[in-house]
Amino acid sequence: MPLPLYLLALAVFAMGTSEFMLAGLLPDIATDLDVSVGTAGSLTSAFAVGMIAGAPLLAALARDLPARASLLGCLLLFAAAHAVGAATTSFPALLATRIAAALANAGFLAVALTTATALVPPDRKGRAMAVLLSGTTVATIAGVPGGSALGTLLGWRAAFWAVALLCLPAALGVLIGLRGSGEPARPLSEDGTAPPALRSELGRLLRPRLALTMLLGALVNAATFGSFTFLAPVVTVTAGLDDLWITTVLMLFGAGSLTGVTLAGRLSDRHPGLVLAVGGPLLPVGWLALATLAGKPAALFTLVFLQGTLSFAVGATLIARILYEAAAGAPVMAGAYATAALNTGAAAGPLVAATALGTAAAERGPFFASGVLALAALALHTASIRRGEPPR
Known part of the structure; x- marks a missing residue:
């Protein structure tokens, strides 16, 4: 894999750290700014909405700009948003x-996905995407616990400053690593011709196969983030463990997600059907097993790792399929479609899981909700196979 790809992954690591570490900082933010924790939670929702809207919007605006300029601009905006946030x-x-940071994050990821797949041969798009997304999974293992620890020791503002500073070497890496890369963010179509007009690219969303793959990706990601968001009360209440174990469980999930992305990178280019055929049915089984066995620490630790692996293996494969499906007719917007599907699930999943907290299942409710979401994805995929239109 080319060096610029790993430099892009470094930037994704910084952005992923910012996105996920907020959960551990909300009480501190609420106290410092004199708002309720519920009000502070709107910061997470605002970020998710900004990610969904920002991907197609900024990808469209960046059509005629060099990839390096687009990526660098988004990174600097992201850093500036955190610096202002830390000082306010x-x-x-x-x-x-948070909205500005989300727009920058979405724009960066949309362009980076397109750029990453343009850096490698066509038959290695899945591996390139896996390297890029490994930045997010490493953020869940190291960045998020580190950010939360920094916030605990020095306050939430220190965590925001740290993310802003982390963007600087990433920006330098993009500036140097893509030097001489004057190609526009608008890539050529697969046949080597100029890309279609924006209206034509947007029209690809009406294609059933692409729309189905995006929906499957959103459902799987909703199940993933619905449970990930509410792991803490499961650890302390359901399993009866000390607060210190929360970080351990989050890191286990992160380690599983890195394993899943790595597997997807190896298999999604040539054997995507195998990943979906094996991982698809196991996902809902795993979520329901977690809901049943979460009170036993050994089972909780094991299943959290396995679900992290399965969720990201299936999810990353579906993202790669979105890029493949859209590449021929929407080479510029392909990354935006993948980003929008990913973040629609990330926004919807916690909302669905939150409603399950108020049921008799209590802290186990999000796992049941994730199981239902994963079952819905499996049912749609199975129906598409019978119609002869599964994701290829």
């Missing part, structure tokens, strides 16, 4: 910076 004493201002 106003909650509305902090909320605005």
Whole structure:
């Protein structure tokens, strides 16, 4: 894999750390800015909405810009948003910076996905995508616990400053690593001709196969983030463990996600059907097993790792399929479609899981909700196979 690809992954690591570490900082933010924890939670929702809207919007705006300029601009905007957020004493201002950061994150990821697959031969798109997304999985293993620990020791503002500073070497890497890369963010079509007009690329969303693959990706990601968001109360209440074990469980999930992305990178280019055929049925079984056995620490630790592996193996394969499906008719917007599907699931999953917390299942409820979401994805995929239109 080319060096620029790993430099892009470094930037994705910084952005993933910012996105996920907020869960551990909300109480501190609420106290410091004199708002309720529920109000502070809107920072997460604002970020998710910004990610969904920002991917297609910024990808469209960056069509005629060099990839390096687009990526660098998004990184600097992301860093600036965190610097302003770290310095503000106003909650509305902090909320605005989260939206700006989300737009920058979405724009970067949309262009980076397209750029990453352009850096490698066509038959290695899946591996390139896996390397890029490994930045997110490493963030769940190291960045998120590190950010939370920094916030605990020095306050939430220190965590925001750390993310801003982390963007600087990533920006330098993009600047140097893509030097001489004057090609526009708008890549050529697979046949080597100029890409279609924006209206034509947007029209690809009406293609059943692409729409189905995006929906499957959103459902799997909703199941993933629905349970990931509410792992902490499962650890402390259901399993009866000390707060210190929360970080261990989150790191186990992160280690599983890295394993899953690595597997997807190896298999999604040539054997995507195998990943979906094996992982698809196991996902809902695993979520329901977690809901049943979460009270036993050994089972909790094992299943959290396995579900992290399965979720990201299946999810990453579906993202690769989105890139493949859209590449011929929407080479510029392909990354935006993958990003939008990913973040639609990330936004919807916690909302669905939160409603399950109020049921008789209590802290186990999100696992049941994830099982239902994964079953819905499996049912749609099975129906598509019978119609002869599964993701290829």
